[in-house]
Amino acid sequence: MPSNPRMLFFFITKQHRYLLTTTLLRAASSSSSCLSAVAGGSGLELYLRRARLIDSLRLRLLSHDPSAPFPLPSSPIILDSFVAARAIRAAPSPDSAACLFRSLLSLLPPFSHAPHPSVTHSLAKRLSLSRRLPDLFSLLADFRFSHLDRLRLLSTAGDVPSALEAFSCLRSSSSSPDNSRRRRRRCGRHPTHPCTESYNLILGLHASAGDHSSAVATFSQMITDGACPNSRTYTAIIDHLLQANKIDSAMEVFHLLPSMRLRHTIKQYDVLAVALSSSSRFGDLLRLIKEMNSDGILPGRAMLAAIAKIRDAGFINETNEFAHELSPDQRIGYAVDCDEEDESQSEEDESDQREEEKDDGHLQLKPWIDPAALARSLEGWNPTDVAALESADFVWTSRLVCKLLRSFRTTKTAWEFFCWVAYQPGGFLHDRHTVSRMISLLARHGRIDLVDRLLSKLQSERILLPFSTVRLVIDFYGLSKKADAAITIYRRAASICGPLSPLNLMLLSSSLLRTMTKCGRSQDAMNLLEEMMREGILLDTQTFSGLMEHFAGKGDLKSVRRLFAVARQCVLEPDAFMYRVLIRAYCKHDSPANALRMFDEMRSSGWLPDGRTKGILVKSLWKEGRLREAATVEESCEREAELPASLPGHVWTVSAADFDRVCSVYSGCFSRAGGERRCAEGV
Incomplete structure (x- = not known):
């Protein structure tokens, strides 16, 4: 048995590991009603008990020696997979996460169900983030992970050869006859390539390793194979260009995204803000801030740091609307747990997970919160949950409200919460961000009456929505088959979001025509096309x-x-x-x-x-x-x-010309001659 506490976990027998992922894990999912009864009944009360237990574990792990057994509290819900997985994810260090894992083993009787992946995935992610490759390899060898999960973990750990091997396995499985038939039944196409995310991981891995030619070749192969690049693809490209000090090229790719119907992301704004502020290009940074505001995106930490720097340089009036973000309410302090499949949420956290210290020297951790789980616990919006929510004393902010609205499964609960939170003490007021989120959700489910109520309220208060929200509403009306409502929004767009640039007008017109086809209104689509041609809108x-x-x-x-x-x-x-x-x-x-x-x-x-x-x-x-x-x-x-x-x-x-432009910019930055060349055959 090794003396190194990092390796203690990996000498646990396979049988015990199997028992852990068996009990933790299926037990909670198969007996959720029992856990709810133990916790006191309602879904919110169960969530709050779980959150308090996770906070207790985090605080105790912070001062605990990972080489010694960790004493667990005598709570029945310690065997809940939700608590176990999130406590491991929120543990202060990978050593403490493994220590908690070992202690959980001691509580488990033999079990015979199939393993649940939540806990092993949580620990694997901690190991990959800390780049503990021997420990990670041991875990991957003993537990079942999908090819994509293996690729994601190995890429995060920075192991290029192993990640490429995992990508090769994923590519082989994607082109196998059985898998091709399953995917063809699901999407109606004949995919013979891995998913887009797998290419993104390999591209980002090559970029981080400084292998420019391999990163460009990965993007080229992605297009040649027929995979559709998404926002994360271009985030990796922009980040790669900035690492190579190609700021102008990164900005060029960034500004091509709207024409390819891709939304800008917080991560893209953050990495560009860091590059522009570091090079003192304050004029470009101000334009980037204005564009972020137009997109309706709340600034991330890196963007806020850049705004603080530009204000120190004398640009006070241009950034006044972000002053409250730079001086946050001291009552606010949450360690926000984000879904492992949605890494972008971590960029919007109210605060990081570092400990704070009281005046008397006692450590105090910022309370743990999982907005998605909190939203799920409120489904149904019954009086018991509402009373518990009021007594929980949450500090409501635009960011937190937006996270909850995104996570609600039903429009009814989301609307009830949206109305309820506006009347809570503490000074919270809905703004364009929360209203945009609510309007998008309502439009997706065809609630035209509520959308119109909110738009009328905004118009009376002279608040403009982001253009991206207006376009999203038109797109969602296509899903809910509300063609006439989409036409009304299109004609009112200038009064809802302000004057439209030629590019935005083209994008909005394209969305409307697509909505008409989704609603089966072919003749209306042709009539609208003729109208757009007469008005000089170039599609x-x-x-x-x-x-x-x-x-x-x-x-x-x-x-x-x-x-x-x-x-x-x-x-x-x-x-x-x-x-x-x-x-x-x-x-x-x-x-x-x-x-x-x-x-x-x-x-x-x-x-x-x-x-x-x-x-x-x-x-x-x-x-x-x-x-x-x-x-x-x-x-x-x-x-x-x-x-x-x-x-x-x-x-x-997206058109072939769009791919051609991105390829020319990207490959041109790393070609020996420094000139532009086409990087994808047939593009």
Whole structure:
């Protein structure tokens, strides 16, 4: 047995580890009613008891020697997986987390259910964050983790070879026949590549290691494979560019995101704010702050530090609205637990989890809180829970209220809480952030009456919503099939969020047209398109691709041809993805001659079809007896080294030209010549 306390946990027998993840874990989920009864009945009371126990464990672990057994409290809910997992995540150090784990083992009788992953995942995350690779490898060997979980843990630990091996396993499993059939049934496509998050992890790992060419190659491979980059992808790219002191290039990528229908994130604003303030580019920082305010995003810690620095430089009036954020209420102090699947929440925490010290020398930890669990405990909004919530003396802030609103499962409970919290003592007032969150939730569930009430209230108080909220409302009305309400919001947009820039007007128009197609209002979509053309609103390629795909699905080839002609009139060059939509539409509706004409036009424009589109065209030509034309298509494609597995671009969101611009900026920064080059084949 080693003397090092870090290794003590890993000499526990596999049998005991199995017993731990068995009892902790399934016991709570299978007997939640029993735990609720022990805790006193209501869901909120159970949550509060759990929170107090977690706080007690955190405080005791802080002063406990990890090499000695940890005495556990005599509470029945210590065996609750919720308490165990979150106590390990909130433990002061990885040593204390392992110490708590060992002590929990001593309470457990033999059990025979399948292990629950929550506790082992919590401990694995602590080990990966502290980069304790030997301990992490031991845990990964003894417990079952998915390929993606293994990749996430190894990437966080900074182990490049092991992470690449995990990525290779994930790639192999994604292309296996059984897995491909499952994913095809789920999403209706033929995915043969890993999920987007796996590429993000590898890209970020290469960037952190300073391997610029591998990071760029990962992004290139991601596009070539047909994976769709998301906000985290571009966060990793922006962070990589800033690490290489390429601030202008990072800003260029950042400003391309709205046209690709991607929202800016707190992390992106934070890393850019650090770079701009460090280089004393205060003019650019002020513009970034203004853009963040327009996006309706609350500043993270790094952004607040940058705002404090710019105020010290004399920019007081320009940043007055953030003065209260820089001098927070001293009553506020929570150690906020965030979901492991939503790392972005940790950037919005009210405070960190460091201990405070009282005047008498006694340690005092900031109280632990899990907004998502708190919201779930309030579902139903019964009088008992409301009374307990009032007596709990929470200090309500915009950040905390927004977190709860995001976590409620029903609109009714969210609305009840939204109204209740406005009348609580302590000085809390709803602002544009909390109202935006509530309006988005109501729109998603089609509560037009409540959305209109809030908008009227905002208009009477002359408060403008962020543009992103207005666009989100229109998008959500597409999900709830409220086409007329979406049109009303579109026409009132300038009065709701202020004057619209040409880019924002285009994005809002594209969202409205997409909502019309989701609601089955095809003719209204065409009428609105004509109206937008008359008003001089220039739509982008992906909007026309989305409309064409919609009408092709309806079998309306006349409208498809009309849209293609309108796109040409708007001086929009069709990309490979638009040609793919057209070729498949004509083949599906027995018009191989038009499909062949689109194929010839596509090839003359320098684009290659993907293998599946070429196969569909050849099959359609054979079916019509056009054997010579089918052979010509085959010969034309055989002259190329290899057809792309998929085409860059996605309907309604991003075009091949968007990928081309990002690739040119990203690869150009790290090429030997320093110039721009295309980094994705076919882009």
